[in-house]
Amino acid sequence: MATPIGRALATIFFIWFALSGWLFRVFIFGTFVLPFAAPLLLGTFGNRVAIEGTCPACKRRFVGYRSQVIRCMNCQNIVWQPNNRSSGRAGSSRSSGPDVIDVEFEEK
Numbered sequence: 001m002a003t004p005i006g007r008a009l010a011t012i013f014f015i016w017f018a019l020s021g022w023l024f025r026v027f028i029f030g031t032f033v034l035p036f037a038a039p040l041l042l043g044t045f046g047n048r049v050a051i052e053g054t055c056p057a058c059k060r061r062f063v064g065y066r067s068q069v070i071r072c073m074n075c076q077n078i079v080w081q082p083n084n085r086s087s088g089r090a091g092s093s094r095s096s097g098p099d100v101i102d103v104e105f106e107e108k
Helices: 004-019 022-049
Strands: 050-054 061-065 078-080
Touching: 004 022, 022 050, 050 078, 061 078
Parallel strands: none
Antiparallel strands: 050 061
């Protein structure tokens, strides 16, 4: 864009973009479709990235990112830990640290 050739190519591209109808299509899409689609897409992205729940020990609510270790603000226990399949612990599939609360459910 700093050279005369770059400016000429950008001008030619913009003229083609405007005369071919693509400028109008992008404008219509941005004006009428994105205001309805954006909240749905942002909500889906937020649900995929965030996690929310209650601490099993003290029942206090927690919110955080799925990619981070989340501690309860009340009892300081780890309530969420991301699955790291490459953590390097060989031989122990269910070993937890002293701060982690392991919860197992039995079906009746």
